[in-house]
Amino acid sequence: xxxxxxxxxxxxxxxxxxxxxxxxxxxxxxxxxxxxxxxxxxxxxxxxxxxxxxxxxxxxxxxxxxxxxxxxxxxxxxxxxxxxxxxxxxxxxxxxxxxxxxxxxxxxxxxxxxxxxxxxxxxxxxxxxxxxxxxxxxxxxxxxxxxxxxxxxxxxxxxxxxxxxxxxxxxxxxxxxxxxxxxxxxxxxxxxxxxxxxxxxxxxxxxxxxxxxxxxxxxxxxxxxxxxxxxxxxxxxxxxxxxxxxxxxxxxxxxxxxxxxxxxxxxxxxxxxxxxxxxxxxxxxxxxxxxxxxxxxxxxxxxxxxxxxxxxxxxxxxxxxxxxxxxxxxxxxxxxxxxxxxxxxxxxxxxxxxxxxxxxxxxxxxxxxxxxxxxxxxxxxxxxxxxxxxxxxxxxxxxxxxxxxxxxxxxxxxxxxxxxxxxx
Amino acid sequence: xxxxxxxxxxxxxxxxxxxxxxxxxxxxxxxxxxxxxxxxxxxxxxxxxxxxxxxxxxxxxxxxxxxxxxxxxxxxxxxxxxxxxxxxxxxxxxxxxxxxxxxxxxxxxxxxxxxxxxxxxxxxxxxxxxxxxxxxxxxxxxxxxxxxxxxxxxxxxxxxxxxxxxxxxxxxxxxxxxxxxxxxxxxxxxxxxxxxxxxxxxxxxxxxxxxxxxxxxxxxxxxxxxxxxxxxxxxxxxxxxxxxxxxxxxxxxxxxxxxxxxxxxxxxxxxxxxxxxxxxxxxxxxxxxxxxxx
Numbered sequence: 011x012x013x014x015x016x017x018x019x020x021x022x023x024x025x026x027x028x029x030x031x032x033x034x035x036x037x038x039x040x041x042x043x044x045x046x047x048x049x050x051x052x053x054x055x056x057x058x059x060x061x062x063x064x065x066x067x068x069x070x071x072x073x074x075x076x077x078x079x080x081x082x083x084x085x086x087x088x089x090x091x092x093x094x095x096x097x098x099x100x101x102x103x104x105x106x107x108x109x110x111x112x113x114x115x116x117x118x119x120x121x122x123x124x125x126x127x128x129x130x131x132x133x134x135x136x137x138x139x140x141x142x143x144x145x146x147x148x149x150x151x152x153x154x155x156x157x158x159x160x161x162x163x164x165x166x167x168x169x170x171x172x173x174x175x176x177x178x179x180x181x182x183x184x185x186x187x188x189x190x191x192x193x194x195x196x197x198x199x200x201x202x203x204x205x206x207x208x209x210x211x212x213x214x215x216x217x218x219x220x221x222x223x224x225x226x227x228x229x230x231x232x233x234x235x236x237x238x239x240x241x242x243x244x245x246x247x248x249x250x251x252x253x254x255x256x257x258x259x260x261x262x263x264x265x266x267x268x269x270x271x272x273x274x275x276x277x278x279x280x281x282x283x284x285x286x287x288x289x290x291x292x293x294x295x296x297x298x299x300x301x302x303x304x305x306x307x308x309x310x311x312x313x314x315x316x317x318x319x320x321x322x323x324x325x326x327x328x329x330x331x332x333x334x335x336x337x338x339x340x341x342x343x344x345x346x347x348x349x350x351x352x353x354x355x356x357x358x359x360x361x362x363x364x365x366x367x368x369x370x371x372x373x374x375x376x377x378x379x380x381x382x383x384x385x386x387x388x389x390x391x392x393x394x395x396x397x398x399x400x401x402x403x404x405x406x407x408x409x410x411x412x413x414x415x416x417x418x419x420x421x422x423x424x425x426x427x428x429x430x431x432x433x434x
Numbered sequence: 435x436x437x438x439x440x441x442x443x444x445x446x447x448x449x450x451x452x453x454x455x456x457x458x459x460x461x462x463x464x465x466x467x468x469x470x471x472x473x474x475x476x477x478x479x480x481x482x483x484x485x486x487x488x489x490x491x492x493x494x495x496x497x498x499x500x501x502x503x504x505x506x507x508x509x510x511x512x513x514x515x516x517x518x519x520x521x522x523x524x525x526x527x528x529x530x531x532x533x534x535x536x537x538x539x540x541x542x543x544x545x546x547x548x549x550x551x552x553x554x555x556x557x558x559x560x561x562x563x564x565x566x567x568x569x570x571x572x573x574x575x576x577x578x579x580x581x582x583x584x585x586x587x588x589x590x591x592x593x594x595x596x597x598x599x600x601x602x603x604x605x606x607x608x609x610x611x612x613x614x615x616x617x618x619x620x621x622x623x624x625x626x627x628x629x630x631x632x633x634x635x636x637x638x639x640x641x642x643x644x645x646x647x648x649x650x651x652x653x654x655x656x657x658x659x660x661x662x663x664x665x666x667x668x669x670x671x672x673x674x675x676x677x678x679x680x681x682x683x684x685x686x687x688x689x690x691x692x693x694x695x696x697x698x699x700x701x702x703x704x705x706x707x708x709x710x711x712x713x714x715x716x717x718x719x720x721x722x723x724x725x726x727x728x
Binding site: 085094098121406409410 | 473474475476561577578581582583666667668670671672673687688689690692
């Protein structure tokens with residue numbers, strides 16, 4: 011080929027490359043599962059959750075020598091990229107972890123098995139939590155825990171700014187106190203809190219405080235004005251260094267790995283308390299949890315499933331998968347091993363046991379949940395199909411807002427318009 | 435004659451079967467899917483040309499991805515080729531250890547498409563990463579490139595340009611083919627090094643340059659791994675690394691719009707073929723093919 015490149019030769023090689031390249035663009039991945047009772051179980055989360063889950067799975071394998079469980083885990087974005095590709099290619103896992111944004115979507119695509127009739131014990135699980143796994147009248151997912159929103163913070167950085175934080179039971183703060191606190195911390199050189207405008211989840215809390223909700227009866231429950239107000243609030247805090255700059259906020263995905271707090275770029279961060287164990291193990295035991303600020307009676311915080319487990323409709327070992335699910339949720343040993351790595355255990359009996367004997371990070375979750383019990387409302391309910399696209403578009407648009415490519419008002423309009431398209 | 439033809443087809447059959455099943459078949463399937471609404475789970479619904487209409491008239495992100503990809507191609511290809519040619523010229527001189535240098539410069543191309551390398555790149559260009567600190571040491575504070583929309587694509591361009599090994603090797607092979615007599619004659623006529631480069635090397639090398647240009651342009655249009663890994667599959671920050679193929683992937687596998695993604699793949703095919711044709715047209719008269727009457 012390189013002897014002397016004639017015109018014809020160059021053309022032939024190029025033509026072949028164009029065709030081959032176009033073909034590889036859409037080549038999907040395939041896969042085969044192994045022996046008769048090998049299960050695949052996948053989830054996303056931080057390292058501490060992975061360690062605990064793998065230990066629980068090992069315990070399950072010991073009790074059921076005929077079942078082998080392969081596990082996989084990753085970060086949130088990578089998890090769903092991989093899961094959707096595998097499921098579409100018919101190589102999905104048997105047991106998977108889903109969240110509010112994806113349960114409805116996966117059920118509508120006939121990916122999930124109806125759990126009715128499977129040997130599962132759900133009577134010890136709070137009905138409000140269980141409702142989060144119900145779609146179209148069927149139980150398609152089982153909550154893996156109970157969580158609520160929190161502000162996880164480094165008390166030393168707030169003390170250094172001369173601010174006291176309401177971390178004790180019964181304490182709370184107003185928005186004015188909160189914004190004052192984080193701007194004071196911001197003046198010391200580190201952002202008071204991670205910009206909370208990036209996640210639709212925190213906007214949801216804010217909406218509830220204003221008597222609205224993200225979705226009502228499958229329709230959008232807010233308008234562009236609401237979102238503009240919310241993003242104008244975070245924008246003014248960003249100007250005053252109360253919240254993190256755009257370069258830190260753009261990386262947020264709820265994991266401790268990409269957390270601005272763990273990266274020492276902020277002194278606090280809003281997240282679900284099911285991640286508190288992850289924060290404590292990656293940042294240090296000095297972290298504390300405080301409630302989200304609120305002005306009215308409704309704190310907007312809710313007790314909800316952080317994640318849920320679902321069995322694949324296409325699994326050839328549904329019974330074995332249900333057995334594993336039952337074990338993870340209802341077995342006392344599993345409960346002890348898993349602790350609060352997915353929030354409080356969903357089974358009330360096991361929750362009492364785990365919290366009664368809890369130490370360290372697990373105790374921190376139990377204590378926070380106990381302290382907030384009176385202020386926390388029931389679960390917000392499942393999100394409709396299309397909500398995972400809305401969640402992504404929300405964050406993507408906020409990126410454009412914080413980098414100054416679009417105004418908060420235009421961004422809010424775009425989110426609402428795209429959301430209406432996604433829901434229809 | 436007939437007999438040898440039969441034997442030829444017999445020997446070709448593994449390729450023919452492979453190409454039909456793995457390339458032509460999927461391509462035709464994707465052409466059909468591009469005319470449907472297909473969510474990967476339910477049977478495709480016929481739409482006609484609706485995917486293409488929406489793409490061209492309603493989808494802002496599509497056009498943003500086209501713009502980003504165009505910038506990426508325009509920056510990365512010339513930079514990579516100039517680097518490849520410059521290094522090839524340096525390595526073409528016989529000197530001790532040139533084999534070692536050749537391998538060393540080629541190594542990034544072998545590793546280039548790998549995910550682990552893109553991860554290293556992300557860490558290097560993050561805020562507080564190697565690049566940030568080295569630049570800060572000489573008084574340039576940019577922050578992390580991959581966290582800022584105005585710099586993120588540059589990090590990807592640098593990643594591409596750094597993998598200049600493959601075109602470099604082809605340039606080297608081309609340089610070896612240039613007859614020494616031409617240089618000797620030019621030297622006798624009093625041509626300096628620059629004159630020899632412009633009047634002997636570049637014209638004699640022009641078919642190889644065209645070859646590399648076309649090949650690298652096609653590769654650049656299809657760049658995916660770097661953007662995917664550096665932005666965790668999101669194309670961020672603020673869609674600044676949303677290359678065409680990444681958006682195609684998102685539509686197909688994240689939004690479950692495989693029909694739309696197929697349509698995008700066909701538009702890419704047509705555009706790449708068109709650009710290739712333009713390059714050939716534009717090169718007419720600029721490329722010198724040895725052995726042809728001129």
